[in-house]
Amino acid sequence: MELTPLNTKLLKASKFKDYHKYDTIHLAKHLLGKVLVSHIGEHTTAGIIIETEAYLHNDPSCHAYCNKKTKRNEAMFMKAGTSYVYFIYGMYYCFNVVSGAEDIGEAVLIRALLPIQGIEVMQERRNTQDLHNLCSGPGKLCQAMGINKVHNGISLLSDTLYIMDFKQVNEHEIVSTPRIGISKGKDLPYRFYTELSL
DNA sequence: GTGATGATTTAA
DNA sequence: TAAATCATCACT
DSSP states (O other), rough: OOHHHHHHHHHHOOOOGGGGSOOOHHHHHOOOOOOOOEEETTTTEEEEEEEEEOTTTTTTTOOOOOOOOOOOTGGGGSSBBBBBEETTTEEEEEEEEEESSSTOOEEEEEEEEEEEHHHHHHHHTTTTTOGGGTTTSSSHHHHHTTTTTTGTTTBSSSSEEEEEEEOOOOOGEEEEOSSOOOOOSSSSOOEEEEEEOO
């Protein structure tokens, strides 16, 4: 790997493990500024998390609304720090970080990343050169990082897919808005993003 | 078994 | 603004 200042910082960073220490809303904010890393298909890709959404168990737009377990959402009931990947619209995957207590059914949707590693691989997987079009959406970032249904239910403490501490984002740098693309729970301000660039 | 639908993306 | 595209879920 080329030893740029960014890569040096990445090499020194440690794996985030404290998923169980935050409630879902807090985790959704706390994950901003951290780095999602994938080692998939002989490739490494990574990006800084810049947009998330929280899905709570008592929230009508949550796949596990009222703690109802189904074949699709069963990973949401595993322990915090598990990956929940689901297939949507017949063609895309979305990646979530399971949060909250076990058997409750809550998660944080990762909506956008700032690509920092494996950009050429991402460009190939996404079939575009445009850096701003690689990870700027939940379906896009899964495609760019090679995330699919085989990664549903795996631990984010694994070496395949995990999150690293990287940048501390302060509360005043976080914007909250209603969530995108849902038909229920439209008014809840559970989408979080931060203006970050390299 | 059937039918509706979706935490999206793309192209027009 | 609409098409692409199919696994899942709630019903019958």
